[in-house]
Amino acid sequence: MLDASRDIAAASPSAIPRFGAWREKNETVFRIWAPAIAKLSIEIDGSAGVAMAPLANGWHEYRADLPFGTRYRYLLPDGTAIPDPASRRQEGGVHGESVLVSPDDHVWRCPDWRGRPWRETILYELHVGLLGGFVGVERELPRLAELGITAIELMPIADFPGSRNWGYDGVLQFAPAAAYGSAAELKSLIDRAHELGLSVFLDVVFNHFGPDGCYLHTHSPEFFKAGSQTPWGAGIDFDRPEVRAFYRACAVQWLDEFRFDGLRFDAVHAIPSAEFLLELEQDIRAALPRERHIHLVVENEDNDADLLGAYDAQWNDDFHHAVHVLLTGETRTYYASFAPAPLRHLARILESGFAFQGEVTPSRGRPRGKPSGHLAPSRFVNCLQNHDQIGNRLFGERLLALAEPAKVKVAAALLLLNPQIPMLFMGEEHGSRTPFYYFTDHNEELAQAVREGRKREFAHEDHGGDPLALDPNAADTFEASRPQPGDDAYDWLALYRELIGVRRRLIVPDLDNCRSTGAEPLGAQALKAIWRLGRCSLVLFANFGEEAVKAPSSAGRAIFSLGTAVLEADAVQLEGPSFLALLSD
Known part of the structure; x- marks a missing residue:
């Protein structure tokens, strides 16, 4: 038996073992870790199986001179044919054949692109399938660049069963979803984004596999x-x-x-190894050129501030939850933790990052979070809407279906003009009211299990006869989720364009040296927050309520306002839903 560990390490300059299939000089290498299988075979282009060479520590390998485009599957001793768990492309779905692909299937037009500094990030989360696949997303890029977006974030694209899915049921982590297009089309999308000055992030799911098409249990239960x-x-x-x-x-x-240009790691609280997460961050950066701006972001329900000494930022659901309670009055599920004092929580978020930094949260009944006040504002990614917060609702309602537009505009101004990193969800910029449902394309047995699960999950809600709410597998559920502009799309686009322009001109240049100097509620539904920004102070006033609020304020230059917000000699008067941003010495 050959020693695989030395051979595998030697095959990769970065010392990361290689998985899958690749061309190496004049031959093709197929390699799989299958420790539960003593003898493994490989099927090439539908031919009879050929025995693979067993290597040490559960690895198996086959070498032959085969061209790109070769189709292959692995054969278990009982004759079961399985795809490569590190397949780069599938034919016939996730249960079909894997394909040997060339990494050089696209000629890069921007080979010298190095990315953008994190401080410039204005994220735009999108679902590739709903926008027409990789080609469809590429068509959207000029519009997003003109709006002022600096980075798009693709929901997961790892290959999944069927033709429509949120992406969190992916089972082939290395393969771009065939339903969205080819690897070359994905590279063209990224290349075009770089031509327009846009960074591109990918949401990756390293905490679980989907329920259909994961064959690791058959040959690598040790995984x-x-x-x-x-x-x-x-x-x-x-x-x-x-x-x-x-x-x-x-x-x-x-x-x-x-x-x-970056990765967003889904639900790292479901990865029970902080050691692995810290090691992963180090290995990624070591494997890539130092001059590239590579940004690594986590989603972490535990609010573990320790990870943010290594990772660039965390999705800060606390911001979303506090604003959502303020705008809608909802208090169920996790919103219960913010219901007693949403404004106080929001002020703490703006001042020091997390709303909960070790306190017991009512919705969880146990402590959550760690102190985060020492972290820079840019370590937190905020949003008013994202795929989770819309799509995990029974009816997939967007914020404008739940809250008054005037108040949502105040929230949008607070999102985009506070120094923490802002993120929009596709359609938000043009006032979309289109629902974003949870949707799948599973086999009928699994589809029925999902339907029954949703009925149990939302048993306390009246579905009102909406068939799409309870049937994620229906094709119409997917089609109904395509974002459509609202009737007031022009007004929303103008607002977002202005806010993004103010942020890029007046806030971003000094963001690396920004620090909070305090935030406080003003009455029941308004607040004030201040940051030191270079040689100036950034002061934001937001009133989400109908009642007027008056607050002391030093002199400053107004850089943006909404509603009736009057700057007097030594005070600010906020009438009804309104917002004011100042720069002062």
Whole structure:
């Protein structure tokens, strides 16, 4: 038996073991970690299986001179044919054949692109399928660049069963979803974004696999930790070096071969190894040129501020929840933790990052978070809407279907003009009221299980006869989720364009040296927040209520206002829903 560890390390300059299939000089290498299988075969272009060479530590390998485009599958001893778990392309879906692909299938037009500094980030989250696949997203890029967006973030694209999915049911982590287009089309999208000055982020799911099409259980049960479960499936064993190497190789592929500028790591609170997460961050940066701006962002329900000593930022759901309660009055589920004092929570978020920094939250009944006041404002990514907060509602309502437009505009101004990093969700910029449902394309058995699960989850709500709300698998549920502009689209676009312009001109240049000097509620539905920004102070006043509010204020230059916001000699008068941003010495 050959020693795989030395051979694998030698095959990769960055010392990250390679998975899958690739051309190496004059031959093709197929390599898979299948520790539960003593003898494994490979099927090439539908031919009879050929035995693979067993290597040490559960690895298997086959070498032959085969061209790009070769189709292959692995054969288990019982004759079961399975795709490559590190497949780069599939034919016939996630249960079909894997395909040997060239990493050089696109000639880059912007080979010298190095990305943008994090302080310039204005994110735009989107679903590739709803916008027409990789080609459709590429068509949208000039419009987004003209609006002032600096970075788009693709919801997960790892290949999944069927033709429509949110992406969090992905099972082939290295393969761009065939339903969205080819790898070359994805690279063209990224290249065009770079031509327009846009960075491109990818949402990756390293905490679980989807329920249909994951064959790791058949040949690598050691990939999973016995007795461990996440809310979405079997828990992964991140203590195993092969598992860690799998995800390191996957992350580097997206950033290196596809030239993504950053990754958003989904639900890292479901990855029970802070050691792995810190090691992953270090390995990614070590594998890529230092001159590139590579940005790594986490979603972490635990609000673990310690991770933000390494990762660039965290999605800050606390901002969303506090603003949502203020605008809608909703107090169910996780909103219950913010219901007693949403304005106080929002002030703390603006001043020091997280709303909960070790306190017990009512919705969880246990402590949440760690102190975050020492972190720069740019370590937090805020939003008013995202795929989770809209799509996990029964009816998929966007914010404008739940709250008064005048108050949503105040929230939009607070989002885009505070120094924390802002993110929009597709359609938000043109006032879309189109629902964003949860949608899938599963086999009928699994589809029925999902329907029954939603009925149980939303048993307390009246679905009002809406068939789409309870049937994610219906094609109409997907089609109804395509974002359509609101009747007042022009007004919303003008507002977002103005806010983004103010941010880019007056806030971004000094963002690296920004620090909070305090935030406080003003009455029941208004607040004031101040940051030191270079040689000036940025002062924001937001009134979400109908009642007038008057607050002391030093002299300053108004850089943006909404509603009736009057700057007097030593005070600010805010009538009804209104907003005022000042720069003062």
